[in-house]
Amino acid sequence: MVKKVDWQSMTTNELFSALEQSVRDLYKARLDSASGQLKTPHTIQAKRKEIARIKTALHSKEKSSKVAANLSPEEAKAD
Structure with missing residues (x-):
């Protein structure tokens, strides 16, 4: 898992691609959970x-x- 400071330093495009990948991973974890193949239930929450x-x-x-x-x-200029 990436720390908060690392999220803030990423570009917008990198964040969108990370978001897309995380959504895919969540979908896969939910499918695995429904079929009983998920080894760590905490994965969905994480x-x-x-x-x-x-x-x-x-x-x-x-x-x-x-x-x-x-x-x-x-x-x-004042800032």
Whole structure:
């Protein structure tokens, strides 16, 4: 599992691909659970949390880019 700081340092494209992969892994884990082949039941919960962390990182990047776009040039120089 990747730590939070690593999610924040990834680019948006990397986050989207990680999100896509995590959703696939969650789907596979749910199928394995339904068929009784899942060895560790915690996998489903861990994947759900990982997806939430990725979505949080994506949302914060989106929000920060909107804030940066709304800054006037004078405000940007002050920071």
